[in-house]
Amino acid sequence: GAVVSQHPSRVICKSGTSVKIECRSLDFQATTMFWYRQFPKQSLMLMATSNEGSKATYEQGVEKDKFLINHASLTLSTLTVTSAHPEDSSFYICSAYARAGYTFGSGTRLTVV
Amino acid sequence: DQQVKQNSPSLSVQEGRISILNCDYTNSMFDYFLWYKKYPAEGPTFLISISSIKDKNEDGRFTVFLNKSAKHLSLHIVPSQPGDSAVYFCAASARDTGNQFYFGTGTSLTVIP
Numbered sequence: 707g708a709v710v711s712q713h714p715s716r717v718i719c720k721s722g723t724s725v726k727i728e729c730r731s732l733d734f735q736a737t738t739m740f741w742y743r744q745f746p747k748q749s750l751m752l753m754a755t756s757n758e759g760s761k762a763t764y765e766q767g768v769e770k771d772k773f774l775i776n777h778a779s780l781t782l783s784t785l786t787v788t789s790a791h792p793e794d795s796s797f798y799i800c801s802a803y804a805r806a807g808y809t810f811g812s813g814t815r816l817t818v819v
Numbered sequence: 820d821q822q823v824k825q826n827s828p829s830l831s832v833q834e835g836r837i838s839i840l841n842c843d844y845t846n847s848m849f850d851y852f853l854w855y856k857k858y859p860a861e862g863p864t865f866l867i868s869i870s871s872i873k874d875k876n877e878d879g880r881f882t883v884f885l886n887k888s889a890k891h892l893s894l895h896i897v898p899s900q901p902g903d904s905a906v907y908f909c910a911a912s913a914r915d916t917g918n919q920f921y922f923g924t925g926t927s928l929t930v931i932p
Contacts, residue, residue: 804924808922812921
């Protein structure tokens with residue numbers, strides 16, 4: 707079945723540095739990738755929708771200059787957290803829609819120290 | 820390979836009846852399970868969870884059942900209401916993986932008035 711591979715699974719970085727998270731669609735082409743952030747009480751907040759070859763669409767309240775999204779190919783979308791701060795520490799997860807339904811990456815636990 | 824599977828992409832139920840959504844998993848190390856509900860253009864919202872030390876958890880109209888030997892969980896909604904129409908995801912995690920979440924592909928529930 708359709709699989710989205712997300713890396714890294716965990717990352718610890720220093721405040722002020724940037725972190726890149728990759729999501730690759732395996733065995734299918736993901737023209738659209740959704741990026742989520744997990745908040746308390748486990749709900750996932752949609753941050754942005756990335757479309758291959760065009761600019762991402764950000765949800766209200768999400769800083770596009772801080773969370774850079776690149777979807778340069780049909781199988782790869784990246785989220786870069788720039789100038790990370792401790793409040794950016796969270797669980798980030800990507801998702802794509804494939805024939806069988808939504809497919810999620812396994813998530814990235816970001817800790818900014 | 821998909822470690823969490825929802826084999827029914829869609830389900831239709833009459834209002835007032837019971838909705839049963841199913842989920843199977845393959846990793847015996849999973850010890851925490853969640854159900855999410857997703858409306859169009861929104862992120863998945865946490866609905867209910869269950870840890871592996873229990874076999875049932877109830878919250879209002881929603882009950883989750885866990886059968887560890889069969890590696891199967893189900894979400895029961897009784898009585899079903901039209902507002903329950905959404906996509907439902909199950910997710911699983913294991914303490915030793917840093918609580919990375921593995922999602923199923925979702926089941927689209929339609930409750931018919």
